[in-house]
Amino acid sequence: MVVNTMEKELPKNYQNIRIRYEEYGQALSELGKAIKKAGPIDEKTSHLIQLAAAAAIRSEGGVHSHTRRALELGVSPDELYHSVLLLTSVIGFPNVAAAISWVDDIVLKEE
Template sequence: MTDEVDDPSELPATASEVAESYPEAWDAYSELGKACAEAGPIDGETKRLVKLALAVGSQSEGAVHSHVRRGLDEGVDPETLRHVAILAAPTIGFPKAVAALTWIDDLAD
């Protein structure tokens, strides 16, 4: 599993427009994602959960949606994805964790 998206048309509309408008920047960004994903020994599902946790912690709804979508496509159990938000509560606060849970549920229901 890597995090790059080779085809910008697979991205949400705004990201796709940026990728198409700035293809060299998109290619470099995509390669960075691939290099980071391949830089260590963490397995695919764990990488996806870590990326989801980072998105939850940064309160990025778009990134949460992206990692949930990818996780579901990769066969990650929806309850496992939800557990990431619950685990975040003591660190980022209950309201932020609940917000993240609602973003996960946007796609995992």
Template sequence: MSKSMPGAAGDLADDYPEIWNAYAALGKATADCGPLTDREKRLVKLALAIGAGSEGAVHSHTRRAMSDGIEKAALHQVAMLAIGPLGLPRAVAAKTWIEDIEE
């Protein structure tokens, strides 16, 4: 497994490095294509993970946000902002997924 990533993503990176490198290059290109700050990009990615209903992605983006020094209150606000467009159950799930990493 890749030392930089846990789980299946790390395994994929180890097993198919050329695919992972292409995927990483695409991620860098999309991150660099506009004016958003690093903080804004991190919070948007968390919101997209919540919208997709992906617990693993919410965990990953929460972990990265905390590593970047983004405060817990901002992460919780992203989850609460999901109530309107996604519904209370999705927002509650997102909050619990964020809290999984905060502990």
């Protein structure tokens, strides 16, 4: 399996799974593409939604990935932080605080 430049930034464990289980990895990739084409939500908004979901399940790697990808699409740091802060009444302050620190890992590295 050839790993493209975009995939080099993906978490190492995700890359390893895609290499070890090539058909599965390809199916994941195709599923992601199909889902994005299935509805009217633009790519920036989809990454903010995925960022919120990653924060909700306490996925540090997911928060990193969607923060990075959203920034590449022109989402501002303020939009990223607001997307996480909006979750406070749903997932609680401790989870939001953790997610903010994971967004910081990427945003502050970019500055």
